[in-house]
Amino acid sequence: EADIYQTPRYLVIGTGKKITLECSQTMGHDKMYWYQQDPGMELHLIHYSYGVNSTEKGDLSSESTVSRIRTEHFPLTLESARPSHTSQYLCASSDRVSTGELFFGEGSRLTVL
């Protein structure tokens, strides 16, 4: 079992609410990622970080923001949720060694009404 945790697992909120999806890992990994995944579909990278105070936007444009103040923590925030944000969000991490394996959290399934 990988030591990477996401909360909440499931969230149903109304339009306009601010939400933060939490992601923490205890493996000391430098690199962390957020992917968006619609049901039965491919993963799209929306944010990544190579270390503390380093964040970059991914391949898929997203209205969310991220921060990396501590190595183990990589939260994703939506300032004003909309129905188009309904999706599953997967957090992942990898270490500095270039074997490149990603360790995934269990995902946060967000529904915006």
Place this chain on the structure above:
Amino acid sequence: AQTVTQSQPEMSVQEAETVTLSCTYDTSESDYYLFWYKQPPSRQMILVIRQEAYKQQNATENRFSVNFQKAAKSFSLKISDSQLGDAAMYFCAYRRGSKSTFGDGTTLTVKP
């Protein structure tokens, strides 16, 4: 940009039989990594098998093996002696540096 293509949206296999999932990719690089990940329903995505592009020998992990054809840019996954627990969505992924590119996934059904 690298692309990864999984041409089989859905596959099914009888329990104890063998199934092969296809994956092709496009890259101009010579040094990279390829992966197969498994995502069971409502569960965590986990690594199934990894292949380093510089290695000619195909990777094997118990019942899982790959057929890596570097020149053809093909990376198929063979699952032998399929079990009910193998039912999941399988993603092929390419990685060079710190970013990964995923295919669309193949949903595998295992029939008892």
